[in-house]
Amino acid sequence: MNEQDANTLLEAGILQQNNHDFEAADRAYRRVLELDPQNKYAWYNLGVMAHGDGRVADARADYDNALKIDPVFQSALYNESLLLESSDPDRAVELLKSLIDAEPKAGTAHLHLGRIWAQKDRDDDAAKEFRRALEDDPSLRSQVPEEFR
Template sequence: MTRKTADTSKLLQTALQQQQQQDSGGAALTYKRVLEMDPHNRLAWYGLGLIAQQNGKTLDARAAYDKALKIDPSFMSALFSEAMMLKSSDPDRTMELLKRAVVAEPEAATIRMQLGLLLAEKGRTDEAGNEFRRAVAANPSLRSQVPEDFRDSVSPSPTSSQAGSIR
């Protein structure tokens, strides 16, 4: 590990501790120091995005998440955080981000559940049903969160007689 990498890693740990201690201002400054040393550090950009989002600075958060995603297009945390932040204001962008997240992490049940809910809101019931089935297959405890209209079509553990009937 190079000296620069070790310094960057130590600063990232410091920033995370500052965030955990509710010192978002200090954490933001530390993340910026990391970025001065390594402008392509996805974790620092993501951290800045979280802080901006927590402070209600949606545009700054989105810009930071986008920079993290430019560095790593399949960075799950940034995909999910940006998607959830934009859920009510930009559902189409949210669906795009969630679909990218599902490609990056096919077994991510919570992401599939969120995608299913958005698809159901858009009236895309077949796609929504598929996402709900995959979410429940990956995590059966999510079945109770599936909208009632879809609940009969999802089964956490299909019996042999049901297995063939699920489309």
């Protein structure tokens, strides 16, 4: 089997995942990783499924594997930051800052960073991030806490 086979399996896994056949998708992604252990998309999608299933440790490990391959993989940075926003806000901040470095106009990343700063009573930092979020995506206004609008 070759890279084309891995890509075909990856596409099949994505289709199975979209059709909520998570067992088949899991098998497909794991087979992709046997063929191509550096496939960030297979790792990421395993993380998405684990995240959705409430398997936090597995999701974090899968997202981390994707990020070892591509440290600026925006989807993995964002999803892992959401996963850690409550339990490990300092790590979530690191991930969100990496995402913003890669994509400065990532409005939702600014929104989540603002929420973390607000929880840490860093209101000036929170206000700055909420402003950036709204500059990048005005549709996020309803998600910004009232006191920061």
